[in-house]
Amino acid sequence: MSYLALPCHSQLTSEYTYYVVSTTGWSDQPSQFLIVGCSDNSSVTIVPSNSITVPSDPQLSGASNILVTAGQSYNFVLHSLQTLFVFELYMDLTDIDECEYDNGGCSHLCVNTFGSYQCQCYSGYQSDDNNCIEINECLAENGGCEQVCTNTNGSFECSCYSGYFGSVFCSDINECDLNASGCNQTCINTVGSYYCDCETGYYLNNDGHTCLDVDECSTGIAYCDQVCTNDHGSFHCGCNSGFTLSSNGIVCEDINECITNDSNCEQTCLNTIGSYYCQCVSGFRLNTTTNATCYDIDECNEGISGCDDICINSVGSYSCSCHNGYKLNPDNRTCIDIDECTDNNGGCAHICQNTNGSYACSCLAGFILNDHDCVDINECSANSGCAHFCNNTIGSYVCSCNTGYYLDIDGHNCSDINECTDNNGGCYHSCINTVGSYQCQCYDGYQLDNNSPNCIDIDECSISNGGCQQECKNTNGSFVCSCYPGYVGSVSCTDINECITNDNNCEQTCLNTIGSYYCQCDSGFKLNATTNATCYDINECEEDISGCDDMCINSIGSYSCSCHNGYKLNTDNHTCIDIDECTDNNGGCAHICRNTDGSYVCSCRVGYSLTSNNQSCADNNECEFENGGCNQTCSNTDGSFTCSCLSGYTLENDVQCIDFNECLHNEMYKCSQNCVNTQGSYSCVCLPGYYLGSDNHTCFDIDECSQANGGCDQICINRDGSFRCTCRDGYVLNNDTRTFTCKMQGLATISNGNNHLNLESDQTSAYIGIPVAIVVTAVVIIIIATALLILILKSKKKAQEYSVSNLEDHEPRFNPLYFSSEKEDLTMDKEAIENDIYETCT
CATH class of the missing domain: 2.10.25.10 (Laminin)
Structure with missing residues (x-):
C-alpha cells in the first residue's frame, strides 16, 4: 500500500x-x-x-x-x-x-x-x-498583462495605456524624442506621459504646452524704482520725466534742471524732485502757457492794488490817485472827501449839503431844485391827494370830482350820487345804484331789451334745452321739462324697466334696454324667431358645436363630453388628454418616467442601467472598464465617477494627471530662497552660505565662525550668508588669498620677487657686503623652503579638521579661503608665506 x-x-x-x-x-x-x-x-x-x-x-x-x-x-x-x-x-x-x-x-x-x-x-x-x-x-493577476487585460471568448488580449507601447509588457513612449509633445520650449518625458516646461522668464500656459512671457513688472518680481518695461523673457527699468536711471539700472535719480540749464526760466528756477518750476520777482507773474516767462502784474485790473479810487499801473509796480471831489490820503492809497459847502455854500440858492465825493443843493418846502436854483412845485403833476381832479395854484391846489360824484368836506375825496332814489332811475323792473352811475335789471325769466330800461321774456329752451334731459317747453318768464315715452321724470328722465313690471312676455330671460327690452334664452336653448319670446333646446351634438374631442351626450338645455379608455376629460370638460402615469409615484420608475400615448416607459439617468424589472436603476461602475479613462485614480460614485491624482499632481481635462509645479506658487509652499520642482513634488534649496532648516522650507545662515573660527587667524565675524576675518589691534591682515593670518605692523617682510631683505623699522638701512649677501641669500632660500613645508602641513590639518566638522554637523560648509568677496579682507599668498617665514625665524 x-x-x-x-x-x-x-x-x-x-x-x-x-x-x-x-x-x-x-x-x-x-x-x-x-x-x-x-x-x-x-x-x-x-x-x-x-x-x-x-x-x-x-x-x-x-x-x-x-x-x-x-x-x-x-x-x-x-x-x-x-x-x-x-x-x-x-x-x-x-x-x-x-x-x-x-x-x-x-x-x-x-x-x-x-x-x-x-x-x-x-x-x-x-x-x-x-x-x-x-x-x-484578466481576473487572475490581470492575465499576466503589465497594464490592460481585455477578456475575449476563450482567451484574452494584453494592451498598454496611453503613453506606452507594447502588449504583454509595456514601455514608455518618449514623446519628447518623437517631437510629438507640442511643447513650446522644453519637453520633459515622464513614465507614461510627458510635461512641458519653460525657460527662465516664461511660465507654462493653461494648455500645458505654450510658454508665455512672465510679466515681471505686473507680478512684482521686478524691483524697478519707477517705470518697469516687460521684455520677452526679461524686463528693464526706466524713469519718469525729470529722472535719470542710476548705474545699478534700478534706482532713479532726480535731474536738477536748474543746474543743467534745461529750465528755460526767465527769472528764477527752483528745482523739485523729478521736475522744477520757474518763479518771478515781485510785481511779475509766471506765464501759465510757457511756465517759464514772466509778465507784469496789472495790480489795477486785478484789484489787488489797494487803491481807493484810481489805480495807475506801471512795469513791476503801480500808483493811486483820486477822482474829483476827493484827495489822496497820506497812505497814498485811500481817498478822503472834499467839503464843497464850506466854499460859498457850494453855489446853492437855498440849502447846500456835502456828500461823499461831491455835494447836493436842496430847496425849501413848495419848491423844486433846478441845478442850483429853486422853482415852485406843481402839486397836481405829482400825487396831490385829489381823488379825481387837481387844479394847481401858486403855492397851492384845488380838488374836484367826476360826474355822478360830489366833493367831500375834506376837499380831496369824492362820494357817489345814488340815482335810483329819483324815479327808480327810470328802470322798468329794478334799479341798482353803482359807484358813479346805476344799472337797470329785469326779473328772472326776462332780459333788458338792447340795454334799454325795458324788459322782455327769455326763451330758456333755446339755451342747452333749458337744462331738460329730454323735452323743454318755453313759458312767459319760465319753461317746463318733460320725458319721452318709456321714461319717467321731468328735468331728469329714468328708463322704465319692463322686465320688472312683467310687461315683457319673455319665456326665460328678459333683458331691459334704455327705453325698451328684449328676450333671451338660457344656455343650451335658442330664441324662437317667430315669437321672439319662447325658447327651444339646442342639440349641440347633432349641430357639431359641442367642442367635444371624443364623445358627446346631449341633454335638455345642455350636453356633456366623455373620453375612451386610456384618456381622461380635461379641465375644460371638452378635450381628452392622455392619462400621465408618471405623475402617480413617477409611474414606479426609479429615475426617469416618460409618458407615452396610453402608456409610459422607465429609463435611467446617465451612469445607471435599467434592471430586469424595467423600473429599478443600478449604478454603472465606470472604473471597471479601462480605469474609467483616468490617468491615475478612478473612484466610482453613484451614477458617475471621478478621476483624481496622487499628491503633487493636478487634474487636467478631468482625466489626465500632470505634475503640479509648486515653485510657481511659492506663496503657498513658501521656500524662503530657491524652489526646485520635481515630478510630483518639489524641494527647497538654499543659496551658498545658508542651510535648510528642519521644516525643509526655511534657510538659515551658516555660522562659519562656529567651526575652527572660520579659518581666521584671530577674529572671525559672521555675516548673513558669509563671514569676515579681521585682526586684533596692532595687527593687519596678510594680503593672501589662501590664508587668513595676521601680522604685526612695522615688522620686516621678505619680498619673493627680488630675493632680498628689507628692514622697515626706524627709517634706517644697513649696507650688506657681497659675501654677506650670498650668505643671507642662502639662508633666505632655506627659510622659504621650510616655511612652505610648514604652510602645506598646516593647510592639510585645517582642511581635515574642517572636513570632519562638516561630517559631524551634517550642514553645508564652504571653504573660508575662497568665500569673502570684500577686497580689504583678502590677503596675498606672498605675505602669508613671508609671515610664516617670519614666525620661523623668530
Missing part, C-alpha cells in the same frame, strides 16, 4: 479542496490515502470517484466510520499537521466508458477513466459540473 499527500507550502489559504489519487492503481486490496492539515481549522472537502469510508469526526478518537458514496462531497476540519487516512473500498474492476453515450453529458471534451469519467474543457474555459464556462483570465 502507498499514499499521496499534497504539500502544505503550496496552499495559500486555510481552506482547500483536496484531490487525492492512488499511486498504486486498482487492486484487490483497499488503498490508503493520507491527508495532512496545513493549518489550524483547515476545512477539507473530499469528492471521491469511488465510495470510501472516513471517520465521522476526525477530531474524536475512536469515532465510527461513515460511507461517502462516489461523486458525493464530504466536509471535515483538520488541525495543523493532523493526518487522516482514507480507505478506498473494493469494487468491480470492469470499467464502463461513459463517454460513448452523449459524450458523457460533457459540453466540451469527455475523458474516460477507470470506473468513471471526466469532463474537460477547451483552453480558456473551466468546468462547472458538466458544463464549460468561459474563463476571465
Whole structure:
C-alpha cells in the first residue's frame, strides 16, 4: 500500500479542496490515502470517484466510520499537521466508458477513466459540473498583462495605456524624442506621459504646452524704482520725466534742471524732485502757457492794488490817485472827501449839503431844485391827494370830482350820487345804484331789451334745452321739462324697466334696454324667431358645436363630453388628454418616467442601467472598464465617477494627471530662497552660505565662525550668508588669498620677487657686503623652503579638521579661503608665506 499527500507550502489559504489519487492503481486490496492539515481549522472537502469510508469526526478518537458514496462531497476540519487516512473500498474492476453515450453529458471534451469519467474543457474555459464556462483570465493577476487585460471568448488580449507601447509588457513612449509633445520650449518625458516646461522668464500656459512671457513688472518680481518695461523673457527699468536711471539700472535719480540749464526760466528756477518750476520777482507773474516767462502784474485790473479810487499801473509796480471831489490820503492809497459847502455854500440858492465825493443843493418846502436854483412845485403833476381832479395854484391846489360824484368836506375825496332814489332811475323792473352811475335789471325769466330800461321774456329752451334731459317747453318768464315715452321724470328722465313690471312676455330671460327690452334664452336653448319670446333646446351634438374631442351626450338645455379608455376629460370638460402615469409615484420608475400615448416607459439617468424589472436603476461602475479613462485614480460614485491624482499632481481635462509645479506658487509652499520642482513634488534649496532648516522650507545662515573660527587667524565675524576675518589691534591682515593670518605692523617682510631683505623699522638701512649677501641669500632660500613645508602641513590639518566638522554637523560648509568677496579682507599668498617665514625665524 502507498499514499499521496499534497504539500502544505503550496496552499495559500486555510481552506482547500483536496484531490487525492492512488499511486498504486486498482487492486484487490483497499488503498490508503493520507491527508495532512496545513493549518489550524483547515476545512477539507473530499469528492471521491469511488465510495470510501472516513471517520465521522476526525477530531474524536475512536469515532465510527461513515460511507461517502462516489461523486458525493464530504466536509471535515483538520488541525495543523493532523493526518487522516482514507480507505478506498473494493469494487468491480470492469470499467464502463461513459463517454460513448452523449459524450458523457460533457459540453466540451469527455475523458474516460477507470470506473468513471471526466469532463474537460477547451483552453480558456473551466468546468462547472458538466458544463464549460468561459474563463476571465484578466481576473487572475490581470492575465499576466503589465497594464490592460481585455477578456475575449476563450482567451484574452494584453494592451498598454496611453503613453506606452507594447502588449504583454509595456514601455514608455518618449514623446519628447518623437517631437510629438507640442511643447513650446522644453519637453520633459515622464513614465507614461510627458510635461512641458519653460525657460527662465516664461511660465507654462493653461494648455500645458505654450510658454508665455512672465510679466515681471505686473507680478512684482521686478524691483524697478519707477517705470518697469516687460521684455520677452526679461524686463528693464526706466524713469519718469525729470529722472535719470542710476548705474545699478534700478534706482532713479532726480535731474536738477536748474543746474543743467534745461529750465528755460526767465527769472528764477527752483528745482523739485523729478521736475522744477520757474518763479518771478515781485510785481511779475509766471506765464501759465510757457511756465517759464514772466509778465507784469496789472495790480489795477486785478484789484489787488489797494487803491481807493484810481489805480495807475506801471512795469513791476503801480500808483493811486483820486477822482474829483476827493484827495489822496497820506497812505497814498485811500481817498478822503472834499467839503464843497464850506466854499460859498457850494453855489446853492437855498440849502447846500456835502456828500461823499461831491455835494447836493436842496430847496425849501413848495419848491423844486433846478441845478442850483429853486422853482415852485406843481402839486397836481405829482400825487396831490385829489381823488379825481387837481387844479394847481401858486403855492397851492384845488380838488374836484367826476360826474355822478360830489366833493367831500375834506376837499380831496369824492362820494357817489345814488340815482335810483329819483324815479327808480327810470328802470322798468329794478334799479341798482353803482359807484358813479346805476344799472337797470329785469326779473328772472326776462332780459333788458338792447340795454334799454325795458324788459322782455327769455326763451330758456333755446339755451342747452333749458337744462331738460329730454323735452323743454318755453313759458312767459319760465319753461317746463318733460320725458319721452318709456321714461319717467321731468328735468331728469329714468328708463322704465319692463322686465320688472312683467310687461315683457319673455319665456326665460328678459333683458331691459334704455327705453325698451328684449328676450333671451338660457344656455343650451335658442330664441324662437317667430315669437321672439319662447325658447327651444339646442342639440349641440347633432349641430357639431359641442367642442367635444371624443364623445358627446346631449341633454335638455345642455350636453356633456366623455373620453375612451386610456384618456381622461380635461379641465375644460371638452378635450381628452392622455392619462400621465408618471405623475402617480413617477409611474414606479426609479429615475426617469416618460409618458407615452396610453402608456409610459422607465429609463435611467446617465451612469445607471435599467434592471430586469424595467423600473429599478443600478449604478454603472465606470472604473471597471479601462480605469474609467483616468490617468491615475478612478473612484466610482453613484451614477458617475471621478478621476483624481496622487499628491503633487493636478487634474487636467478631468482625466489626465500632470505634475503640479509648486515653485510657481511659492506663496503657498513658501521656500524662503530657491524652489526646485520635481515630478510630483518639489524641494527647497538654499543659496551658498545658508542651510535648510528642519521644516525643509526655511534657510538659515551658516555660522562659519562656529567651526575652527572660520579659518581666521584671530577674529572671525559672521555675516548673513558669509563671514569676515579681521585682526586684533596692532595687527593687519596678510594680503593672501589662501590664508587668513595676521601680522604685526612695522615688522620686516621678505619680498619673493627680488630675493632680498628689507628692514622697515626706524627709517634706517644697513649696507650688506657681497659675501654677506650670498650668505643671507642662502639662508633666505632655506627659510622659504621650510616655511612652505610648514604652510602645506598646516593647510592639510585645517582642511581635515574642517572636513570632519562638516561630517559631524551634517550642514553645508564652504571653504573660508575662497568665500569673502570684500577686497580689504583678502590677503596675498606672498605675505602669508613671508609671515610664516617670519614666525620661523623668530
